[in-house]
Amino acid sequence: MYQFYTVEIKKNSAGEFEHDMNWFWDENEMKAQLKGEAKFHEILSRAATSTYAEHAAILFSSRGNRIMDKCYYHTAEVMDNA
Numbered sequence: 001m002y003q004f005y006t007v008e009i010k011k012n013s014a015g016e017f018e019h020d021m022n023w024f025w026d027e028n029e030m031k032a033q034l035k036g037e038a039k040f041h042e043i044l045s046r047a048a049t050s051t052y053a054e055h056a057a058i059l060f061s062s063r064g065n066r067i068m069d070k071c072y073y074h075t076a077e078v079m080d081n082a
Contacts (some may be wrong), residue, residue: 007058008053
C-alpha cells in the first residue's frame with residue numbers, strides 16, 4: 001500500500017490561514033501518486049484565480065518527501081484587473 005498527501009493552504013487579506021489535507025492510496029505506487037497529482041492540480045486550478053492573498057498546494061509522500069509545491073500570490077491590484 002502506498003499513500004500520498006495533498007495540503008491546500010489559504011491566507012486571506014487579514015493574514016488568517018486555513019488548510020485542508022487529503023490523502024490518496026493504492027497498491028500501485030504510481031497510481032497512488034497520480035491520484036495525488038490529480039488533486040494537486042485541482043487545487044491549483046482554483047488557486048490561480050482565487051481571491052485569497054496566498055493560495056498554495058503541496059503534494060508529498062507518506063515518507064515526507066515533497067513531490068510538488070506551488071503558491072499563487074494575489075494582491076488587490078492584480079485581482080481588480082483580472
